[in-house]
Amino acid sequence: MGCATRSxxxxxxxxxxxxxxxxxxxxxxxQFATDGGTVTAVDGVSFDLYPGESLGIVGESGSGxxxxxxxxxxxxxxxxxxxxxQVLFHDQDLLQLTGEEIRxxxxxxxxxxxxxxxxxxxxxxxxxxxxxxxxLAHGKSKGEARARTVELLKKVxxxxxxxxxxxxxxxxxxxMRQRAMIAMGLSNAPSILIADxxxxxxxxxxxxxxxxxxxxxxxxxxxxxxxxxxxxGVVAGLCERVLVMYAGEIVEQGPVEQIFENxxxxxxxxxxxxxxxxxxxxxxxxxxIEGLAxxxxxxxxxxxxxxxxxxxxxxxxxxxxxxEHVAAGQQAACWVTMERARKEMGADQLIDIRPGxxxxxxxxxxx
Amino acid sequence: xxxxxxxxxxxxxxxxxxxxxWSDAWRRLRRNRLALAxxxxxxxxxxxxxxxxxxTPYPMAGVAVAKPYSGPSAAxxxxxxALGRDVLSRVMVGAQISLTVGIGTQLIVLAIGVxxxxxxxxxxxWIDSIVSFAVNVFYGVPDLLVALLLVVLLGHxxxxxxxxxxxxxxxxxxxxxxxxxxxxxxxxxxxEAARAAGAKPLKILFGHIFPNALGPVIVQATFGxxxxxxxxxxxxxxxxxxxPPQPSWGSxxxxxxxxxxxxxxxxxxxxxxxxxxxxxxxxxxxxxxxxLDPRSRR
Amino acid sequence: MLTRGTLIYISxxxxxxxxxxxxxxxxxxxxxxxxxxxALFNEHLHGIEYQNVLHHYxxxxxxxTQYTNFLTGMFLHGDLGESFVxxxxxxxxxxxxxxxxxxxxxxxxxxxxxxxxxxxxVVAAVRQNTWVDYVLSTTSVIGYSxxxxxxxxxxxxxxxxxxxxxxxxSFYFQIGWSGTYxxxxxxxxxxxxxxxxxxxxxxxxxxASMLEVIxxxxxxxxxxxxxxxxxxxxxxxxxxxxxxxxxxxxxxVIGIITxxxxxxxxxxxxxxxxxxxxxxxxxxxNIVIGVFTMYAGLIGIANLGVDLLYVxxxxxxRY
Numbered sequence: 001m002g003c004a005t006r007s008x009x010x011x012x013x014x015x016x017x018x019x020x021x022x023x024x025x026x027x028x029x030x031q032f033a034t035d036g037g038t039v040t041a042v043d044g045v046s047f048d049l050y051p052g053e054s055l056g057i058v059g060e061s062g063s064g065x066x067x068x069x070x071x072x073x074x075x076x077x078x079x080x081x082x083x084x085x086q087v088l089f090h091d092q093d094l095l096q097l098t099g100e101e102i103r104x105x106x107x108x109x110x111x112x113x114x115x116x117x118x119x120x121x122x123x124x125x126x127x128x129x130x131x132x133x134x135x136l137a138h139g140k141s142k143g144e145a146r147a148r149t150v151e152l153l154k155k156v157x158x159x160x161x162x163x164x165x166x167x168x169x170x171x172x173x174x175x176m177r178q179r180a181m182i183a184m185g186l187s188n189a190p191s192i193l194i195a196d197x198x199x200x201x202x203x204x205x206x207x208x209x210x211x212x213x214x215x216x217x218x219x220x221x222x223x224x225x226x227x228x229x230x231x232x233g234v235v236a237g238l239c240e241r242v243l244v245m246y247a248g249e250i251v252e253q254g255p256v257e258q259i260f261e262n263x264x265x266x267x268x269x270x271x272x273x274x275x276x277x278x279x280x281x282x283x284x285x286x287x288x289i290e291g292l293a294x295x296x297x298x299x300x301x302x303x304x305x306x307x308x309x310x311x312x313x314x315x316x317x318x319x320x321x322x323x324e325h326v327a328a329g330q331q332a333a334c335w336v337t338m339e340r341a342r343k344e345m346g347a348d349q350l351i352d353i354r355p356g357x358x359x360x361x362x363x364x365x366x367x
Numbered sequence: 368x369x370x371x372x373x374x375x376x377x378x379x380x381x382x383x384x385x386x387x388x389w390s391d392a393w394r395r396l397r398r399n400r401l402a403l404a405x406x407x408x409x410x411x412x413x414x415x416x417x418x419x420x421x422x423t424p425y426p427m428a429g430v431a432v433a434k435p436y437s438g439p440s441a442a443x444x445x446x447x448x449a450l451g452r453d454v455l456s457r458v459m460v461g462a463q464i465s466l467t468v469g470i471g472t473q474l475i476v477l478a479i480g481v482x483x484x485x486x487x488x489x490x491x492x493w494i495d496s497i498v499s500f501a502v503n504v505f506y507g508v509p510d511l512l513v514a515l516l517l518v519v520l521l522g523h524x525x526x527x528x529x530x531x532x533x534x535x536x537x538x539x540x541x542x543x544x545x546x547x548x549x550x551x552x553x554x555x556x557x558x559e560a561a562r563a564a565g566a567k568p569l570k571i572l573f574g575h576i577f578p579n580a581l582g583p584v585i586v587q588a589t590f591g592x593x594x595x596x597x598x599x600x601x602x603x604x605x606x607x608x609x610x611p612p613q614p615s616w617g618s619x620x621x622x623x624x625x626x627x628x629x630x631x632x633x634x635x636x637x638x639x640x641x642x643x644x645x646x647x648x649x650x651x652x653x654x655x656x657x658x659l660d661p662r663s664r665r
Numbered sequence: 666m667l668t669r670g671t672l673i674y675i676s677x678x679x680x681x682x683x684x685x686x687x688x689x690x691x692x693x694x695x696x697x698x699x700x701x702x703x704a705l706f707n708e709h710l711h712g713i714e715y716q717n718v719l720h721h722y723x724x725x726x727x728x729x730t731q732y733t734n735f736l737t738g739m740f741l742h743g744d745l746g747e748s749f750v751x752x753x754x755x756x757x758x759x760x761x762x763x764x765x766x767x768x769x770x771x772x773x774x775x776x777x778x779x780x781x782x783x784x785x786x787v788v789a790a791v792r793q794n795t796w797v798d799y800v801l802s803t804t805s806v807i808g809y810s811x812x813x814x815x816x817x818x819x820x821x822x823x824x825x826x827x828x829x830x831x832x833x834x835s836f837y838f839q840i841g842w843s844g845t846y847x848x849x850x851x852x853x854x855x856x857x858x859x860x861x862x863x864x865x866x867x868x869x870x871x872x873a874s875m876l877e878v879i880x881x882x883x884x885x886x887x888x889x890x891x892x893x894x895x896x897x898x899x900x901x902x903x904x905x906x907x908x909x910x911x912x913x914x915x916x917x918v919i920g921i922i923t924x925x926x927x928x929x930x931x932x933x934x935x936x937x938x939x940x941x942x943x944x945x946x947x948x949x950x951n952i953v954i955g956v957f958t959m960y961a962g963l964i965g966i967a968n969l970g971v972d973l974l975y976v977x978x979x980x981x982x983r984y
Contacts, residue, residue, distance in 0.1 A: 107891030119882040124904050134890040168980040511923040605942050638815040646810035
């Protein structure tokens, strides 16, 4: 059906020069049954992850980026259900595995760390033991696990690792807790580490340290990192490639430098506009995106971003755009694309970024 | 603009959600089958208790109206007890006793707990400290044992003594609840508004705070009734309840227990009546709580 | 686990228990001694005989002297006086012996309550919104709506009467205390009757607290680590779900102690509860005071135990 053609097209458009992907996500769909109806939190997401690379997934809260990550390991909370697609890890569809088989993958081949290290560590168990557990679950003996935990705690630069092993989570600082989480994630030397907003709950200096640590580990251990974040700055600092998600869909993807230089989707463009840049012109205002994130119960027809898009055209109101090749290794799902917006709508000089402001298209809508 | 909308001042100091709350609650309650079954059973029980005031199949103290220990029959549906008294007639009168104790106790508990809770919660300070201390002391002692002791200390047995003894050991739940509600409501805008409009504390307490705490109070009172009935049954079971030949479900069960091998119906009839009644109140209480406080889902 | 702070805390609490025992026994002593009419009146003694008995119990002295005698007796000699009904029977050893019997039955009841209650609560939580959950939730209301003597009645009817009748007396459970442990009719049936209403409450609480806990982030972390579901439930979820359950252990202990007053009578267990009911009916006030004193001490120690349990379960709590 519609989604199948889209993913086929996406695949054709993909770059061929890279090695075999370690993880291939195909047309992933995750839905939540709520009182008001069904919410499709992840709506036909497809992407590849290559060994050792670091991939960023950015988007606002509610864009489906965390749900995409949780769906990969089948950790979607109730009442969420993965209703379609494939997650191929070494050509094995994770969505078809038995409970025991996916359990063996979790933490061993694909590890995941979470946003708030305060709530993500069990308050009644010793921190070191919680790291041990990840290894005990995958066949290491107690002695081995313990020795490796201490080594890992040192590796993630926790001072006095031997004595910290015995501490409870509440006795550690936020940064140390996140380091312990990372140690836990790396304990079985997984080929993929998914980090869901790992720095959001930390203060700025600690954020930088954690990012640096992740970058070092990515380089040293060759672990592929999937970085889920709402912060373009984090992506810039850590990732090679980035997926931009909006309302459950990928709207743009490509190499980080390219996308930062030359975003093609208006949403990416406004995300990049909203972060302060040292090289920005003095007069350029720091702008946030106009309008509210879309209501996923009743997603807008056509392009989901059109109610907030300054560059929308008539077509955006009823035709749903799919990811199209826009530059080398870069794809965007937009009928207009920024290239045209720059040329025809003067996007670079735009001050008014209200919906339809640049294109002047407001059919039947009140401003 | 959002700013102007937020700046609109409510004219009259009324909690806006009140009217719809009660109709919503009623709708939710009707959907709860267990609560509904409880309410129907309790209505039936109240009718039985009222009928027993003027009519019982046999006199409740009438000795030897049947063969002692005889089992259920057409003439004596629940059989007869050790003295040949009709068990059905006695269970009917027992319903009177249980309901009187249950409801009477809750009335006293309301009369004590609501004003004390309101005052402690609203004024705070040393009044609140004293009340909280007293509540905690009473929570620390085994309530049933204190009730037992009180019944003895109060002298001659009788329904009024039992009600007083139970009330003294059961007033804390309501007090604590009302105090907590008052503390929460005290800071709400419509109370501030009433205060600013110059309302007297008494008017604020009973005119504004109490009506808004009514939902939880009703739920608490509904749970308090079976607790009191249970206490009375315990006291009567131990021989410290209403004086014979007045039948209470507790004393009937105690009497029947002695003959459990030869005539189990004597103990079973009041036991089942008692359990059903407590269950009905608890189901109704659960239903009311769910209906009046939709956030606290079980 | 036993830090210096904890030791200081324990000793403070022990001092507090002593004061509670003092306050409770004083209140009961003074309350009861205002009363006219006690066990002695039943003996219909007159004149010098009566005076002799009064003197024997020290009741001819002013109330204040009686009170100080009572206090010095209790605290200095561990002496709670003598029974009014059975002259010469010392109360302190009596209630101490009875307390051990009650504590034994109570402990079984407690194990039963917590064991069954938590098991059912966990099952209901894990199977939330299935028929298992609905059946368990409804049964739990029925459970705590049944007075313990009603439960005891039905247990007796089934295990003693019905089994006896249907097997023609070849198989049934002997009810009654023999002092030999582990007999089902002797300990498990009364423990069941005592604990069942509270097991329902524990089950409800455990269910609610498990549902709260399994939504927590650290459960997701545990899953992401690849832990087995049983390990997640027992080590990660239940450990945390226990914390709110511990809060009702205090009221639970009180409930089991008070329930004993009725249950010990039904099952013929020579414990504190049976003694309490008998002595209050006999107006043997010295024993009533003694039992109350014992109860105050037991409850104080039980509550201290509960508070210490918090430290074991929740490492964030330190005294």
